[in-house]
Amino acid sequence: MASIRTYHELTNADRSGLPEQIGAQRKRVAERLAGVGRVIAVMSGKGGVGKSYVTAHLARALARSKRSVGVLDADLNGPTIPRLLGIDHAPLPMSQSGIEPATGADGVRCISMAMLIEDGAPLAFKGPTAESFVWRGAMEAAALRELLGDVIWGPLDTLLLDLPPGMQRYIELCDILGAPPAVLTVTIPTAESRDAVRRAMRAAVDRGSALLGVVENMTGQGFEGTAGDDLAREFAVPILARIPWHPTPDTWSELGARL
Amino acid sequence: MKFLCVDCDKQMAFEERQLPGDGTLAATFKCPKCGRVVAMLTNPMETQLVSSLGVEIGGRTVPAQPLETVRKMVATGREDAFEEGGEPRGHAAGTNGAPTWSADAQERLSRVPNFVRGMVKRIYADYAKERGIAEITPAVMDTARAELGLEGM
Numbered sequence: 423m424a425s426i427r428t429y430h431e432l433t434n435a436d437r438s439g440l441p442e443q444i445g446a447q448r449k450r451v452a453e454r455l456a457g458v459g460r461v462i463a464v465m466s467g468k469g470g471v472g473k474s475y476v477t478a479h480l481a482r483a484l485a486r487s488k489r490s491v492g493v494l495d496a497d498l499n500g501p502t503i504p505r506l507l508g509i510d511h512a513p514l515p516m517s518q519s520g521i522e523p524a525t526g527a528d529g530v531r532c533i534s535m536a537m538l539i540e541d542g543a544p545l546a547f548k549g550p551t552a553e554s555f556v557w558r559g560a561m562e563a564a565a566l567r568e569l570l571g572d573v574i575w576g577p578l579d580t581l582l583l584d585l586p587p588g589m590q591r592y593i594e595l596c597d598i599l600g601a602p603p604a605v606l607t608v609t610i611p612t613a614e615s616r617d618a619v620r621r622a623m624r625a626a627v628d629r630g631s632a633l634l635g636v637v638e639n640m641t642g643q644g645f646e647g648t649a650g651d652d653l654a655r656e657f658a659v660p661i662l663a664r665i666p667w668h669p670t671p672d673t674w675s676e677l678g679a680r681l
Numbered sequence: 682m683k684f685l686c687v688d689c690d691k692q693m694a695f696e697e698r699q700l701p702g703d704g705t706l707a708a709t710f711k712c713p714k715c716g717r718v719v720a721m722l723t724n725p726m727e728t729q730l731v732s733s734l735g736v737e738i739g740g741r742t743v744p745a746q747p748l749e750t751v752r753k754m755v756a757t758g759r760e761d762a763f764e765e766g767g768e769p770r771g772h773a774a775g776t777n778g779a780p781t782w783s784a785d786a787q788e789r790l791s792r793v794p795n796f797v798r799g800m801v802k803r804i805y806a807d808y809a810k811e812r813g814i815a816e817i818t819p820a821v822m823d824t825a826r827a828e829l830g831l832e833g834m
Contacts (some may be wrong), residue, residue: 427690432683437695443736446745513764515751518798520747521763538748538796543757549732550704550725560733566748567735572747 439492448600451571454520455599461580462634463595463603467586467622468615471637473608476582476665476677478506478530480606482672483678485528489579492523494569495534496595497586498562499545511537518617520574533573535565535644563594570598579620589625602631606662606681609649610640616649632679635662642666684719685726686712693719698739704728705757743807758796765799770786780809783818804829 437527457463477493484491495503504511507526514537515522523531539545545552547561573582583603585591596602605626609619621632636657638650641664654661663677684693693710696718700706701720704725711718723731726797731738735750754756793801808825 423747424687424690426684426687427684432685432692434692434694436683437740438736438738439740440736440738443741450745479713505815511759511761513761516747516763516765518803538759538762539755539757540759546756547754549729549754550755553726556729557733560730561750561754564733565737565755568751573809608682 447567447571448598451567451598451641452600453632454571454573455581457577458575459544459579459652461583461599461603461605463496463583463585463592463631464606464608465585465592465622465626466587466608466615467589467625468609468618469588471608471610471615471619472665473587474502474506474584476608476637476639477582478503479638479669479674480677481530481580481582482528484580484681485530486600486671487675490531490577491529492531492533492575492578492581493526494573494581494583495532495536496583496591497571498535498565498591500586500647501534501536503532503647504534504585509537511541516681520572523573523575531575531578533569535569559590562591563598566591566594567598589622592622592626596629596631602626602629604634605631606634606637607653608637608639609639609653611645611647611649613647613649616647616652619649619653620656623653625655633657633659635660637661637663637665637677639665640667682721684710684721686715686717688717689714693717695739698737706738706797707729741754741773743804746803748822752797752800755796758794760795765802780806780814780817783816785819785824788819788823789819 465471466473474497481491481493491501493507493577495501504524504526509524509526509532511666514524523533524537526532535545547558549557549577607619607623609615626633636650636653636659650661650664662680663673666672686693689712691712691714693712696711697711698706698708706723706728708721709718710721732754790798790802805817805822805825806830809821814821
């Protein structure tokens with residue numbers, strides 16, 4: 423049999439235009455975020471360290487200091503940001519140009535899957551259940567892309583992205599944005615948290631993200647360890663805040679001022 | 682994915698897409714030289730994977746809608762998630778040359794879950810307007826659904 427030409431050697435225009443469709447999606451995200459001063463991913467390789475709690479209160483502190491702030495709750499399967507921002511459900515205005523985000527405490531703008539799915543229901547997709555792991559990740563990435571590109575954020579000084587535990591959403595975010603976002607890392611003092619967060623920070627560095635610093639949460643009692651100091655030293659980044667179990671508004675204001 | 686007619690060494694061109702409604706997809710491709718047609722058939726899982734990318738094989742037939750993938754694919758969407766408004770010019774029934782909706786068509790539209798209804802309504806209205814159809818009836822909806830590949834709408 424004669425040698426068959428390779429995929430890249432077939433150069434005729436493809437009516438499907440799949441690369442163009444993907445390009446249009448990315449362009450839509452870029453245009454939507456053109457009015458956003460900076461995008462910051464709040465992440466940790468560890469669950470339960472208080473990422474969402476820190477994100478919400480940091481957003482409020484920034485808003486109180488007269489900066490326009492949005493929060494995208496990128497934890498699609500366990501969204502908590504609306505409750506943390508005191509947002510009661512109300513239908514979100516939708517038009518051909520996009521969807522308006524909700525407004526929470528201190529004027530923080532917010533979008534979350536919690537606003538779109540039934541109370542108490544999991545994020546479930548239509549489709550074949552067999553081997554759903556094959557496509558579910560891609561479906562969640564598409565949802566994340568639409569929350570970035572179809573929400574009418576308007577001009578923002580800062581858009582905070584509250585990421586779920588693990589690295590998957592961060593990697594999707596890098597692909598969707600076309601450039602790695604700046605990263606704010608949250609940990610608790612324990613060695614277990616340090617080890618997990620270290621992996622996440624290493625991945626962020628490998629992807630090219632700027633590490634803004636470490637927030638050590640739940641300090642002062644209960645948890646022992648030096649995770650914050652260890653990570654700050656290893657990655658040569660500042661500890662932006664140590665958050666006690668009962669922080670005051672000043673705690674968050676100081677974090678916001680250092681960011 | 683591309684198709685090559687090995688005998689002619691020519692890239693085959695996309696011809697037609699069909700969504701039978703069972704989660705599968707059929708797309709035909711034709712050799713521009715010898716005219717041979719082949720069909721690519723995908724199983725539900727493969728079709729779903731393409732859908733999850735937010736792209737359409739054969740090219741987009743309607744412009745991308747806000748939160749299109751979320752509204753089409755989320756099974757647990759809340760009925761009161763959206764407040765549809767700011768419709769594009771001409772979407773009010775019978776105004777600005779926009780098509781009207783027959784009673785049967787309105788009744789059928791009312792059975793579409795609210796989570797996705799606004800988007801579906803806009804797509805049908807755009808379809809009718811582009812073709813100079815004055816009234817949207819269930820027959821028009823069926824035709825549009827087949828032509829645009831709106832499986833499940």
